[in-house]
Amino acid sequence: MKSDSSFAPNGTGPRVSVVIPTLNEARNLPHVFTDLPAGLHEVIIVDGYSQDDTLAVARRLRPDARIVMQTRRGKGNALACGFAAATGDIIAMIDADGSTDPKEIPAFVRALLDGADFAKGSRFLPGTDKAGSSDITRLRRLGNLALSSCVNAMYGTRYSDLCYGFNVFWSRCLPVLGLHAESPSGAEPVWGDGFEIETLISIRIAVAGLRITEVPSFEHPRIYGDSNLRTFSDGSRVLRTIMAEQRRARRAVDGAVHAGEERARRQLPTGVIE
Ligand SMILES: Nc1nc2c(ncn2[C@@H]2O[C@H](COP(=O)(O)OP(=O)(O)OP(=O)(O)O)[C@@H](O)[C@H]2O)c(=O)[nH]1
Numbered sequence: 001m002k003s004d005s006s007f008a009p010n011g012t013g014p015r016v017s018v019v020i021p022t023l024n025e026a027r028n029l030p031h032v033f034t035d036l037p038a039g040l041h042e043v044i045i046v047d048g049y050s051q052d053d054t055l056a057v058a059r060r061l062r063p064d065a066r067i068v069m070q071t072r073r074g075k076g077n078a079l080a081c082g083f084a085a086a087t088g089d090i091i092a093m094i095d096a097d098g099s100t101d102p103k104e105i106p107a108f109v110r111a112l113l114d115g116a117d118f119a120k121g122s123r124f125l126p127g128t129d130k131a132g133s134s135d136i137t138r139l140r141r142l143g144n145l146a147l148s149s150c151v152n153a154m155y156g157t158r159y160s161d162l163c164y165g166f167n168v169f170w171s172r173c174l175p176v177l178g179l180h181a182e183s184p185s186g187a188e189p190v191w192g193d194g195f196e197i198e199t200l201i202s203i204r205i206a207v208a209g210l211r212i213t214e215v216p217s218f219e220h221p222r223i224y225g226d227s228n229l230r231t232f233s234d235g236s237r238v239l240r241t242i243m244a245e246q247r248r249a250r251r252a253v254d255g256a257v258h259a260g261e262e263r264a265r266r267q268l269p270t271g272v273i274e
Pocket residue numbers: 020021022023024025046047048049070073074075078094095096097099135165195222226227228229
């Protein structure tokens with residue numbers, strides 16, 4: 001990568017897919033598109049059946065963008081659908097409301113090229129003036145700190161900003177995330193479909209032992225429109241996710257131990273006691 005604002009100028013280097021969930025973001029999309037770096041492999045808009053002109057604006061301003069309609073409801077489901085559709089080596093997840101800065105994507109990609117599996121955006125990384133937020137409220141900041149500390153204590157991580165939606169990772173990490181874009185039971189919600197998605201991803205990446213690098217990021221206020229996030233109910237979903245993921249990790253360990261015992265039992269002749 002030769003410059004800060006473009007990827008693989010000679011067609012070399014990793015192919016970067018950008019996944020952008022949209023729910024009524026027609027007025028914000030033009031700002032986001034303007035700041036996308038050059039040389040991207042693909043831009044994927046995952047729409048939640050917006051009532052405004054989101055799709056028309058996307059098609060007009062970025063005819064090469066791929067448009068995917070999500071299968072259920074919620075930002076988490078939108079991201080799962082976008083990830084499933086992505087064909088790049090690297091997937092960047094950003095918001096469509098103007099709060100995440102697409103110009104920062106190359107710094108995240110650089111972290112991956114330097115050896116990370118998962119580049120996690122952080123508004124609160126100490127020791128840098130590139131991290132910050134002019135959007136987050138005091139209450140959400142405190143809640144985020146408490147939830148980050150909880151995850152760090154339970155999973156041995158060092159996240160400084162758990163609930164932030166700007167992350168970039170190698171697409172080979174997707175199996176570890178275990179997300180389900182398809183809907184076997186119609187539009188029935190699936191755990192991870194909502195705003196808990198960022199927590200779920202961060203925990204599953206950590207449990208899998210992948211290499212995580214935090215990248216400083218500055219969050220701006222949404223440009224137009226209203227937030228879809230509800231501080232208390234979505235905060236409590238994040239807390240339930242933290243607990244549920246620990247049970248999931250334990251089940252995986254128990255399953256592996258059981259499978260190992262079963263294999264060992266089959267290999268030993270009956271009556272042999274070690
Ligand atoms: N497709 C889809 N996109 C969604 C959905 N909910 C939110 N989004 C998008 O996800 C991104 C983040 O949503 P916001 O409502 O801004 O929530 P937030 O950024 O976590 O919270 P704020 O800081 O309050 O803005 C935006 O691009 C939204 O358009 C959804 O149900 N479906």
